[in-house]
Amino acid sequence: MSQHVSQHGLKLSIGGPAAILARVAAIVGNTVREAGRAKLFYGLLGGALLLLAFSVVLSDLALVDQKARLVQSFGMAVIPLMCVGTAILLGAVLLHKEIDKKTLYAILPKPIRRSEFILGKLLGLSTLLLAELAVLTLCWWAVLVLRGGELTAPMLRGMGLQYVELLLVTSIALFFSALSRPVLSGVLTTGVFIAGRVTYVINDLLSATKGVFAEVPAMRALGKLLVAVVPDLGTFSVSDQILQGWEVPWTYVSAATLYGLSWAAVFAIGAVLLFERRDFT
Amino acid sequence: MTQPAEQIVDPSRGPEILRLRQLSKTFRVGFWATRVQAVRDVSAVMYQGESIGYLGPNGSGKTTSIKCMLALIQPSSGKIELFGRSPTDPLARARVGYLPESPYFYDYLTPVEVCEYVGKLYGLDARTRKQRTQELLGLVGLDQAAKRPLRGFSKGMLQRIGIAQSLMADPDLLIWDEPLSGLDPLGRKEVRELMIELRRQGKSLFFSSHVLTDIEALCDGVCILDRGVAVAQGRLADLLRRDALESEALLDLPADPQLEAGLRAELAKIPGLALQQLPTGVQAVLPTQAVPALIQALMQGGGQLRELSARRDSLEDLFMRKALQRSDGGQP
Numbered sequence A: 001m002s003q004h005v006s007q008h009g010l011k012l013s014i015g016g017p018a019a020i021l022a023r024v025a026a027i028v029g030n031t032v033r034e035a036g037r038a039k040l041f042y043g044l045l046g047g048a049l050l051l052l053a054f055s056v057v058l059s060d061l062a063l064v065d066q067k068a069r070l071v072q073s074f075g076m077a078v079i080p081l082m083c084v085g086t087a088i089l090l091g092a093v094l095l096h097k098e099i100d101k102k103t104l105y106a107i108l109p110k111p112i113r114r115s116e117f118i119l120g121k122l123l124g125l126s127t128l129l130l131a132e133l134a135v136l137t138l139c140w141w142a143v144l145v146l147r148g149g150e151l152t153a154p155m156l157r158g159m160g161l162q163y164v165e166l167l168l169v170t171s172i173a174l175f176f177s178a179l180s181r182p183v184l185s186g187v188l189t190t191g192v193f194i195a196g197r198v199t200y201v202i203n204d205l206l207s208a209t210k211g212v213f214a215e216v217p218a219m220r221a222l223g224k225l226l227v228a229v230v231p232d233l234g235t236f237s238v239s240d241q242i243l244q245g246w247e248v249p250w251t252y253v254s255a256a257t258l259y260g261l262s263w264a265a266v267f268a269i270g271a272v273l274l275f276e277r278r279d280f281t
Numbered sequence B: 001m002t003q004p005a006e007q008i009v010d011p012s013r014g015p016e017i018l019r020l021r022q023l024s025k026t027f028r029v030g031f032w033a034t035r036v037q038a039v040r041d042v043s044a045v046m047y048q049g050e051s052i053g054y055l056g057p058n059g060s061g062k063t064t065s066i067k068c069m070l071a072l073i074q075p076s077s078g079k080i081e082l083f084g085r086s087p088t089d090p091l092a093r094a095r096v097g098y099l100p101e102s103p104y105f106y107d108y109l110t111p112v113e114v115c116e117y118v119g120k121l122y123g124l125d126a127r128t129r130k131q132r133t134q135e136l137l138g139l140v141g142l143d144q145a146a147k148r149p150l151r152g153f154s155k156g157m158l159q160r161i162g163i164a165q166s167l168m169a170d171p172d173l174l175i176w177d178e179p180l181s182g183l184d185p186l187g188r189k190e191v192r193e194l195m196i197e198l199r200r201q202g203k204s205l206f207f208s209s210h211v212l213t214d215i216e217a218l219c220d221g222v223c224i225l226d227r228g229v230a231v232a233q234g235r236l237a238d239l240l241r242r243d244a245l246e247s248e249a250l251l252d253l254p255a256d257p258q259l260e261a262g263l264r265a266e267l268a269k270i271p272g273l274a275l276q277q278l279p280t281g282v283q284a285v286l287p288t289q290a291v292p293a294l295i296q297a298l299m300q301g302g303g304q305l306r307e308l309s310a311r312r313d314s315l316e317d318l319f320m321r322k323a324l325q326r327s328d329g330g331q332p
């Protein structure tokens, strides 16, 4: 059933978890390779490194005991942002490129499900982003040490949370790129990202006693809708709390991870549903 | 006119591997979502070991229906069975090798890497992949370029890598979209020979072509499309033999208008005879068995027979006739 033996005795494993995994792995491999060739990727990586170098210069202006602190907060803010940029741009372009260059037409007719293809793209991009985040974190660590600071366990956990956010943004990007053309899907993803980053602010405003969100009913409804349909990305940005000495306990990390992965799954499933209905003419 | 698929079932044939049931596809284009009917109610069936030519001019709907067979496109209505399954089932597609129309692959990969990748998608193990890659790149004559990135490959070379990857998993059915187009004469000859060899090995071949010449030797059966409609299908021998039973004659009619009218009236009584004015004279196309009646009518009516020959239809004649019938026959 799950295996097919060809006319000349070749064994094809088609069904079953191992076969599915092998196919997804093949897509992941090719995606990493393709995305890893993109000039865009190296541009963003180079930009992030430049910004880190800039933070060193900037920290010269700071008070002696504030130097490491500045590098620390700068890194925690800038590194994830640069990776999010990569996720949004590559996520918007990757699927479209396969359609545009017609490479998809040779791949989808193979015994592979469209869901496996999307999963492969998602995991491939995630792998690349993990590499980017790791490289940048290493450089950041070097700069921190240079400025008399250190990379603490809470800071590492904080970066881990940022990676969960990256996974989520990647699946949002794939969702929109299964839906529309690259520019629009990039814009939409950016929109959701920004909205997600500020939902906690809106939440605060909603529960305040004064202000437009508290007092104007239409704004209140809009705010509530936004809070309901957009994942709260503030969950994954804890650098301020870390600076104030918060330990980022594992209970928080696991709850936030579960939250992020659930949302990522929602968007990934949405991407698959959209992608499965598409005609590739 | 169009034979219903059910009528050509023949128990001596192998198992059914592909069936189209009233396949239709309508695209909506532009701001007003104008309907373009690319494929209309095409029914066909194919058996193991057969080689079927899917023929028709550009834009007749070949690629669209082929993409439906591979689940790249969802039919608007109708159904496709591939090895008794839906084309969306990977197990059905596992037995198919598809060559896209003007194939494209990742241009940063080498032929070896393309084959490896495709082999993985078919669930072949590493050793088999390596062995098949080597065999197939040799078969299509790409062993010299095996480790060069596809960027910079000519169209003919891309077609070769397309063919190699379609054969990777030793599929039972090859679905090739325009395998002969875009090749130079030598390349065409090589691909034709490969197709004949694959057929000899017992592979089933479904291929499309917009060029009707020089493919007669490649197919047992044809399905001819015209503007999305299957206008003729069946075994090539049957389709063309029927036309070998026709004759064509070149006539001289009497110069006297009254005699001419009389003779024309006599000729019109011969069943199945059609007259056509050619620059060289009047041509009559008629069933071969009616030739004696024609000669008799000519002798009595003062006409002359200048030429008489059996009508050997080519695929092109067949297509032209069917397409004309359709335009005249009041079908939209």
Ligand SMILES: Nc1ncnc2c1ncn2[C@@H]1O[C@H](COP(=O)(O)OP(=O)(O)O)[C@@H](O)[C@H]1O
Pocket: A281, B027, B028, B029, B036, B037, B038, B056, B057, B058, B059, B060, B061, B062, B063, B064, B065
């Ligand atoms: N994506 C599409 N949108 C609109 N019309 C299309 C699309 N793809 C094909 N068509 C139309 O469908 C018809 C059949 O095209 P196609 O299947 O490519 O023909 P063939 O392969 O026989 O040359 C053509 O009229 C073509 O313009």
Ligand SMILES: [Mg+2]
Pocket: B059, B062, B063, B064, B101, B178
């Ligand atoms: Mg075509």
